[in-house]
Amino acid sequence: MFNRFSAGSVRPTGGAGGTSPRRRRARRRLTSIALAVASAVSLTAAVAPQAQAGWSNCSSGRMCLFDSTSGGGAYASFASGSPDLRAYYPYFNNRTESYWNRTGYRFCLYREPGYGGAYLLVYPGRYASSISSFMNNEISSLRRC
Ligand SMILES: [Ca+2]
Numbered sequence: 001m002f003n004r005f006s007a008g009s010v011r012p013t014g015g016a017g018g019t020s021p022r023r024r025r026a027r028r029r030l031t032s033i034a035l036a037v038a039s040a041v042s043l044t045a046a047v048a049p050q051a052q053a054g055w056s057n058c059s060s061g062r063m064c065l066f067d068s069t070s071g072g073g074a075y076a077s078f079a080s081g082s083p084d085l086r087a088y089y090p091y092f093n094n095r096t097e098s099y100w101n102r103t104g105y106r107f108c109l110y111r112e113p114g115y116g117g118a119y120l121l122v123y124p125g126r127y128a129s130s131i132s133s134f135m136n137n138e139i140s141s142l143r144r145c
Contacts, residue, residue, distance in 0.1 A: 054068070054073070057075050058075065061102060062102050062103065063101050063103050063107045066096065066100075070130070079103070080144060081107065081141070081144060082143075084114060085113070085139070094137050095139075096138075099128055099131070101127065106123055107145060108121055108142065108145035109142045110139065111135060117140075118135065121145065
């Protein structure tokens with residue numbers, strides 16, 4: 001079941017668009033928890049991961065999500081993100097257990113489709129071998145942020 005995604009990079013989809021005032025307010029409400037999560041992650045993510053089969057699937061310039069911890073299992077990679085993993089990468093909806101941001105941009109990984117709910121803020125070059133239980137297997141959309 002992993003072969004479909006492990007064969008190569010998945011084409012990114014555009015995720016540009018405006019942000020509604022309602023969404024901004026919702027995001028503000030969740031900022032504190034998101035920042036707390038991001039802080040916890042960044043403590044363990046300052047150095048590039050060791051070269052291993054799983055991590056090495058992630059090419060420079062891509063934001064990579066992995067189905068298992070430590071860069072394991074199936075993966076999907078993105079240049080700019082996806083507004084709805086349910087629609088565009090159905091296997092990966094609510095599947096992410098580790099990630100690596102090999103882009104020069106900050107990325108936000110959201111709990112809900114449409115860039116909704118709590119999010120993880122991932123700085124350029126950062127990775128996580130595992131993510132907090134609140135966000136583990138919950139990521140449903142992502143974009144540069
Ligand atoms: Ca979700």
